[in-house]
Structures are given as C-alpha cells and as structure tokens.
Amino acid sequence: MSLTAGSRPDGTRPPAAVEEPTAAVATVVAASAKERAPRKTSKAGKAGKAGKVPFKIRLRRDRTLILMTLPVMVLLLLFNYVPLLGNVVAFQEYDPYVSSNGVTAIFHSPWVGVEQFSRMIDDPLFWSAAKNTIVLFVLQLVLFFPIPIALALLINSVIRPRVRAVAQAIMYLPHFFSWVLVVTVFQQIFGGAGIIAQTLEDHGWSGFDLMTNAGLFKYLVTAQAVWKDAGWGIIVFLAALAAVSTDLYEAAAMDGAGRWRRMWHVTLPALRPVIALLLVLRVGDALSVGFEQFLLQRYAVGAGASEVLDTYVWNMGIQNGDFSYAAAVGLVKGAIGLCLVLAANKFAHLLGEQGVYQK
Secondary structure, eight states, X not given: OOOOTTOOTTSOOOOHHHHSOOHHHHHHXXXXXXXXXXXXXXXXXXXXXXTOOOHHHHHHHTHHHHHHHHHHHHHHIIIIIGGGGGGGGGGBOOOTTSSSSHHHHHHHSXXXXXXXXXXXXXXXXXXXXXXXXXXXXXXXXXXXXXXXXXXXXXXXXXXXXXXXXXXXXXXXXXXXSOHHHHHHHHHHHHSTTSXXXXXXXXXXXXXXXXXXXXXXXXXXXXXXXXXXXXXXXXXXXXXXXHTSOHHHHHHHHHTTOOHHHHIIIIIHHHHHHHHHHHHHHHHHTTTOOOSHHHXXXXXXXXXXXXXXXXXXXXXXIIISOOHHHHHHHHHHHHHHHHHHHHHHHHHHHHTTOOXXXXX
C-alpha cells in the first residue's frame, strides 16, 4: 500500500492543529515581531535609556549636598584661586609703596617681563635651596612614606580591639601638635641640655647636641615628620584594610598560605590603590617639604643646611621685601609641582591604578 505525503503508516493524516500554527502561537509571533520593530523614542527616553539624568533633575535631587559644599567652595575660591591673580607681580618690579592700596600698586608697577626668572636662574642661593629641598624629599619618600604602611599592617595584625585602639590613638596624637611643640620635645630629648646628653654626662660620657648638627639635620627633620604625621597615614591605610573581605584571608589560609603569604597576596594588593594615590600626591608636593619646621630650626644649623624653597621665598619676599622675585620663585615651584602630579598620575595609570583622576 502506497503512502501519501504527510500520511501516517495506517493511512490517516495528522490533525490540523499539528500541521499549521494555532491562533495563540500566531498571536505570540506577532507580538514578538512588534517588539522587535524599531520605535521612535523621544530625547528624554533616549537620555534615560543611556543612563543619563537631565541636569535639572540632578540639581533638584542633589540640592542639599550642593548647599553643604557651597561654603567650602567659596572659601576655596577666595583663599586658593583668587590669590593666583597676584602672580602677575612675578613679571613686574612690584613696589607696594606706589599706592596706599596694595592691589592698586600692581597696576602702577613697571613691567619687566622674565627678568625675575633670569635672576632666579643666576642666583646660587636659589639652587642651594632647591638642592636641599630635593634631597629632603627623596629622603622622606624613602624613609617616611613606608613607615605608616608598616605600622598599619602591624596594628591590623593585633587581635585585641582595645590594644589596637590604644596603639592607634597614641600614634595619632602627635598629629595635633604644632611644630613649635614638636621641635621643643626633640630639643628636650636630643639637645645639648636634653635628657640623653645630660644622662651621658652624668655617667662620664661626653654629651652631644643633635639639634645643632648640620650634617645630621636632614635625618633629624625626617624623624620629626615621622613622629608627627605617621599616625595620620596609619588611619588612611587602616581604613583601606577594613574594606578587605575576611573571606579572602580564609580562602588563602585554606590554600596553605601563611601569614606572610597572606600579607603579600591579599593585604598589599588591597592597599595598592591607596598607596598609589598618596604617592602621587606626595610627589606633587615634592618641593614643599615644610616651612615652619625649618624656619624654627634655621638659626640652630645655619641656612646652608636648613634653607628650602619655602623658607627661601619667605626670606626674599617678607624679610627682604623683594615681592616680585619671591612670586617668581613661587610660580616656578607651583608649575613644577603640577608637572610632577601629572607625570606621577600618568605613571599610576600605566601600573593599572586610578591615581588622582581616571583616564
């Protein structure tokens, strides 16, 4: 017996519901085709689809935060950006006595172009201050910058929370001391009439005066900076360590990693973004190693060892009244600092870190 196309072995044909789609299936297919068809959306719909919120909506949504930051922005504008206009005196022979108003005197002072910058290049005292600044920056970068990281790791490894809190408070306390108090404390300990020198003399040894030793001055000021500001860095790194999940440490311990391996493969990678950020900021502040700290100890060791760019600008501008030359030195110092920030941030991007700002 011959079979026709589409027939079964018994000669019957399948039901019509199997041969052609039902009305329900047809409805689903039509709806799918309608959804795939291109639609004409409005600009607001496109903006919402792309994840962009209109400016008016963002302004209404964030008005409380904007009002909170407005006083800070006003203070930043008045004390950080408006004074930048005074750098125009670097291209003048500024004389504040031309007028009774110092701002009006700017408009009456003669222009000299780049004469102040040429004078700066030919000034050996400027290069001596620049050399001291760079040496102190490198020394503090090598000796001072890693210490808060090491102390943060040490405090983070303490199991008892009370001991950890007390140690953190003791290390952070000197951050609130003024440089006058810091220098006084070091004078009472390492000075010629200090505790150590007097103790040595009482036992027949010759005393010493570390505070007047020009050769050791750079190490002295580095130790002062570590004692005063290391606690602030500890808080920053401890905050970064608090965000590390304990599951990572548990997984590493289950894989057989010891304490040092866990620190190397879990803790330090978690600190790397914060380290990169602070390092970029520190490099940008390379030419500002300090002012009050060096000014207080200037006469104890001499200008040859303690003169940095900040104190050099103060001496030329405030003490000698050479405002145009001091402004030129400060302008060059700021421009170099900006270039260092951009270069260090670019290097952080090459290492895969965000730095101060994203690419």
